[in-house]
């Protein structure tokens with residue numbers, strides 16, 4: 001089976017149905033196509049990159065493999081769960097703190113005090129980011145067969 005590089009309209013429909021039927025959110029979560037993975041937790045919107053694997057995904061995978069909670073999960077699928085996790089674990093104060101910390105890491109990288117990888121590893125470890133990821137890990141562990149079916153249906157690479 002050949003692997004597609006981009007998500008299709010059908011892949012988005014499969015993912016939207018998966019969210020509607022299996023994620024126990026108080027309000028509906030809308031999935032959108034974007035140029036990068038993103039979330040707007042208080043608007044219940046998540047954005048999925050059409051480009052499947054980029055440098056940040058490689059760094060995210062490397063960081064995730066070092067975490068004590070590590071359990072093997074397709075990293076693109078975990079990125080999708082991570083964005084949903086932002087809604088499921090949302091808290092304005094911790095999101096504001098994240099933005100503040102992100103500004104500091106941006107400055108440190110600009111000044112060449114830290115590398116891009118160090119910047120991203122620090123970012124993934126910010127409490128609200130880490131919590132969104134670990135929500136995804138727990139969701140996956142609780143719904144492993146279902147998640148594997150979705151991964152198969154949307155034809156994700158083994159990454």
Ligand SMILES: [Zn+2]
Pocket residue numbers: 082083086129132
């Ligand atoms: Zn995030």
